[in-house]
Amino acid sequence: MDRKHNDLIGDMLEQSGEKDNYSGPGKGKPLPKGYTERDVYQNFQKVAKDAGYLPDWLRMQKEIAALLQTCETEEELDVINEKIRKHNRKCPSQLQKNLISLENVAKARELW
Numbered sequence: 001m002d003r004k005h006n007d008l009i010g011d012m013l014e015q016s017g018e019k020d021n022y023s024g025p026g027k028g029k030p031l032p033k034g035y036t037e038r039d040v041y042q043n044f045q046k047v048a049k050d051a052g053y054l055p056d057w058l059r060m061q062k063e064i065a066a067l068l069q070t071c072e073t074e075e076e077l078d079v080i081n082e083k084i085r086k087h088n089r090k091c092p093s094q095l096q097k098n099l100i101s102l103e104n105v106a107k108a109r110e111l112w
Helices: 008-016 035-036 040-050 058-072 074-090 102-112
Strands: none
Touching: 058 074, 058 102, 074 102
């Protein structure tokens, strides 16, 4: 085997005779400088951010913050605490939050 990687798309284009016949936009233009300085994951993060993608745990964080602003009863706190548990399972460990009680709702509103 003389290749170090599989190029499935390149192989398909070569078999169909279209490998070097691309004439669409961007042909012959150099890649942006930032594209070659970042790894694949960093490029994905930039494209996802530019497209407006938010990870699930960030969406949950915003939802919890909105619910906290109107929270007044113990039942509402139970719903919020369940959402916090789900949030903590999905987010990075250093960003996990504590559960909330009626005594610390005001402080939690500032933190969230």
